[in-house]
Amino acid sequence: MPTKVIYNAKINQIQILDENGKLDEKLARGGLKDAQVLKLYEHMSICRHYDEVAFKLQRSGRMGTYPQNMGQEAIGAVALAAIRADWMVPCYRENAALFLHGLPMEKILLHWMGDERGNQIPEGVNITPISIPIGTHMLHAAGIAWALKLRKEDAVAFTFFGDGATSEGDFHEAMNFACTLKLPCVFICQNNQWAISVPRSKQTASETFAQKGLAYGAECLQIDGNDVFAVYKAAKDARARALKDGKPTLIEAYTYRLGDHTTADDARRYRDAKELEMWRLRDPLIRTRKYLEAKDLWSDDKQKTLEAKAKEIVTKVVKNAEGIEKPTNDDIFDHTFAELPEEIIRQRDTMHTHSLGQRPEQETLRASARGV
Amino acid sequence: MPATEEKTRTNTDADLPSREGDRVIQFREALREAMTEEMHRDKRIFLMGEEVAEYQGAYKVSQGMLDEFGPKRIIDTPISENGFAGLGIGAAMYGLRPIIEFMSWSFSLVAADQILNNAPKMLYMSGGQWGCPIVFRGNNGAGGQLGSTHSWCVEALYSNVPGLKIAIPSCPYDAKGLLKTAIRDDDPVFFLESERMLGDKAHVPEEEYLVPFGKAARLREGDACTLVSFGRPVNFCLEAADTLREEDGIEVDVLDMRTIRPLDTAAIIESLKRTNRIVVVDQSWPFASVATEVITQVCEKAFDWLDHPPIRVNADDVPTPYSKPLEQAYLPHVGKILEAVRRAVG
Ligand SMILES: Cc1ncc(C[n+]2csc(CCOP(=O)(O)OP(=O)(O)O)c2C)c(N)n1
Ligand SMILES: [Mg+2]
Numbered sequence: 251m252p253t254k255v256i257y258n259a260k261i262n263q264i265q266i267l268d269e270n271g272k273l274d275e276k277l278a279r280g281g282l283k284d285a286q287v288l289k290l291y292e293h294m295s296i297c298r299h300y301d302e303v304a305f306k307l308q309r310s311g312r313m314g315t316y317p318q319n320m321g322q323e324a325i326g327a328v329a330l331a332a333i334r335a336d337w338m339v340p341c342y343r344e345n346a347a348l349f350l351h352g353l354p355m356e357k358i359l360l361h362w363m364g365d366e367r368g369n370q371i372p373e374g375v376n377i378t379p380i381s382i383p384i385g386t387h388m389l390h391a392a393g394i395a396w397a398l399k400l401r402k403e404d405a406v407a408f409t410f411f412g413d414g415a416t417s418e419g420d421f422h423e424a425m426n427f428a429c430t431l432k433l434p435c436v437f438i439c440q441n442n443q444w445a446i447s448v449p450r451s452k453q454t455a456s457e458t459f460a461q462k463g464l465a466y467g468a469e470c471l472q473i474d475g476n477d478v479f480a481v482y483k484a485a486k487d488a489r490a491r492a493l494k495d496g497k498p499t500l501i502e503a504y505t506y507r508l509g510d511h512t513t514a515d516d517a518r519r520y521r522d523a524k525e526l527e528m529w530r531l532r533d534p535l536i537r538t539r540k541y542l543e544a545k546d547l548w549s550d551d552k553q554k555t556l557e558a559k560a561k562e563i564v565t566k567v568v569k570n571a572e573g574i575e576k577p578t579n580d581d582i583f584d585h586t587f588a589e590l591p592e593e594i595i596r597q598r599d600t601m602h603t604h605s606l607g608q609r610p611e612q613e614t615l616r617a618s619a620r621g622v
Numbered sequence: 623m624p625a626t627e628e629k630t631r632t633n634t635d636a637d638l639p640s641r642e643g644d645r646v647i648q649f650r651e652a653l654r655e656a657m658t659e660e661m662h663r664d665k666r667i668f669l670m671g672e673e674v675a676e677y678q679g680a681y682k683v684s685q686g687m688l689d690e691f692g693p694k695r696i697i698d699t700p701i702s703e704n705g706f707a708g709l710g711i712g713a714a715m716y717g718l719r720p721i722i723e724f725m726s727w728s729f730s731l732v733a734a735d736q737i738l739n740n741a742p743k744m745l746y747m748s749g750g751q752w753g754c755p756i757v758f759r760g761n762n763g764a765g766g767q768l769g770s771t772h773s774w775c776v777e778a779l780y781s782n783v784p785g786l787k788i789a790i791p792s793c794p795y796d797a798k799g800l801l802k803t804a805i806r807d808d809d810p811v812f813f814l815e816s817e818r819m820l821g822d823k824a825h826v827p828e829e830e831y832l833v834p835f836g837k838a839a840r841l842r843e844g845d846a847c848t849l850v851s852f853g854r855p856v857n858f859c860l861e862a863a864d865t866l867r868e869e870d871g872i873e874v875d876v877l878d879m880r881t882i883r884p885l886d887t888a889a890i891i892e893s894l895k896r897t898n899r900i901v902v903v904d905q906s907w908p909f910a911s912v913a914t915e916v917i918t919q920v921c922e923k924a925f926d927w928l929d930h931p932p933i934r935v936n937a938d939d940v941p942t943p944y945s946k947p948l949e950q951a952y953l954p955h956v957g958k959i960l961e962a963v964r965r966a967v968g
Binding site: 365368370379383386389390392395400419424426430431584585587588591 | 668694697699700702704705706707708709710711712713714715716717718720735736739740744745746747748749750751752753755784785787807808809836884885887
């Protein structure tokens with residue numbers, strides 16, 4: 251039998267707004283409107299300031315660890331492509347999308363300050379808690395999409411993850427399930443070129459991350475992840491495809507982590523300064539501003555007003571996060587189960603630990619434990 | 623090897639229907655009835671796992687369910703335990719009530735992060751917001767000559783984790799009543815069945831009943847010794863109790879814990895105060911096992927009531943042997959239980 255090609259693959263790359271703020275008019279058609287671009291620019295700037303403040307909070311001991319989102323704010327455009335009923339199933343580097351989808355801004359700070367209440371999401375806001383075990387939440391997105399499909403709801407689940415997360419089995423299992431079950435699920439890989447200190451070249455030998463979805467039967471593409479127009483268009487098309495054909499999409503958003511991995515590392519120790527400099531020029535804020543300026547929609551005055559507004563908003567958000575009533579030792583036991591079992595109630599009401607026992611003669615011990 | 627024989631049991635569940643009767647069905651049918659009844663009651667429930675649909679279940683537990691409920695509620699999956707465990711968790715977070723079948727709990731090990739690090743912590747980590755009402759169920763335990771990697775008894779390993787519940791029935795009656803409770807529970811429940819028992823037959827009442835969690839069943843009453851067990855070895859304890867009555871002229875209390883988390887320690891202590899001796903029979907390994915936990919709690923709470931050091935009968939502390947005679951020698955069995963009780967009362 252002669253050899254013949256039975257499978258051909260290609261990956262499209264989309265950029266609509268380039269580094270210099272120049273727009274591809276044709277590709278932009280039907281996409282973001284200027285009012286939306288303005289909104290995104292303001293929002294991204296506020297998120298950038300939020301990151302800077304979070305960093306300072308951590309350095310001054312007011313927060314545990316924080317992963318800066320700096321440089322990846324354009325991902326916020328996904329939220330404009332979504333409707334309220336859609337779900338966001340995040341990891342930790344898409345604050346911009348979450349806030350736009352309705353997450354109160356203090357929640358993320360509260361979470362990283364070490365408070366589970368940061369993951370209590372208001373009723374009607376369709377966002378799941380930040381996921382720390384890398385990649386595991388993509389399967390939850392598939393599960394939510396499964397529920398949406400069974401309930402015949404016209405909504406999709408967007409899930410976000412990094413380049414590193416594609417090396418976890420969960421990514422492959424989630425893609426496989428979403429595609430075989432034809433789920434309304436959109437996978438958004440923020441390829442920021444690094445997984446802590448591991449460069450993209452060590453993460454995979456694959457030429458793109460996007461192509462990893464081809465094997466599962468997903469629609470796959472790479473976009474300039476710092477281009478709000480491309481992010482919006484890709485998310486919007488993927489959403490429509492998911493609802494119309496039940497076909498999941500894998501979007502590789504090509505971007506860069508301008509900050510450290512988290513406040514716990516120093517990227518200068520493993521990254522080339524030149525690489526960073528090059529990427530600074532591709533900053534989504536810079537090009538979006540250039541675009542707006544060219545259209546006479548932005549000015550230095552407006553910028554000043556925005557900066558003051560960002561400061562005001564973030565100051566208030568920090569105040570809200572820090573102002574929450576402090577937890578007490580008794581709170582340790584709450585939410586272990588939907589209904590607290592007797593044994594846990596006993597632990598809570600007597601000794602605080604199990605092995606201290608519950609013998610009545612230990613009343614004194616109990617009193618001292620309460621005093622802790 | 624024949625399936626475990628159903629032994630007569632006294633009924634200590636005052637408010638549950640009688641265990642006596644002639645509607646005799648298999649353990650696997652009891653499980654199926656529980657799922658089927660619950661699925662009719664609640665449209666949010668679905669069953670997902672490997673071979674559950676077209677093939678009617680690897681062990682025929684879900685026989686006929688695909689026809690009855692259709693492919694949207696009885697779902698065959700790729701071989702991807704971590705995948706469907708995680709998918710189930712997502713569906714549970716969004717209000718569905720998944721039943722996830724592992725062909726064997728041995729295969730749940732590749733889904734460890736989902737079942738141990740996600741499901742039982744979701745509620746806690748979200749400050750009470752995201753419950754995870756999900757049932758993971760499947761075969762647990764050795765005895766079928768499946769070799770070491772396929773013979774896991776996960777009860778010791780998994781019961782260490784807060785936020786989850788573990789039910790482990792020993793007979794068809796409890797299998798049905800406990801599974802119905804598990805499906806209605808708002809927390810993740812690990813439901814441990816045993817391939818060795820799926821063919822066991824016993825009366826299961828026609829009328830609806832739910833066996834509550836955290837309530838042990840006293841299956842025999844005696845004053846010589848307390849025998850505590852859960853899952854398949856409960857049946858060995860009943861056999862041992864019969865032998866002890868006939869050969870030694872003594873009566874033992876046999877407690878079937880039915881759920882490990884929550885654990886009915888009150889029932890154990892109550893019994894111990896009458897017998898002053900305790901033997902715990904547990905098919906998993908001895909180190910840091912459920913038996914260890916039971917005995918620790920007994921020592922903490924009723925040390926002065928003990929007339930003999932507590933005794934554990936566990937599997938031997940080695941990987942499960944493949945050889946049939948070695949596997950039987952390795953597991954708790956009637957001979958070991960008799961020896962333990964005789965030592966305790968001797
Ligand atoms: C299962 C798991 N393994 C390892 C880690 C530790 N870890 C946290 S973030 C990270 C890198 C993730 O990289 P990537 O997916 O590219 O996301 P990014 O941080 O770049 O946004 C690692 C290895 C973890 N949290 N979970
Ligand atoms: Mg990365």
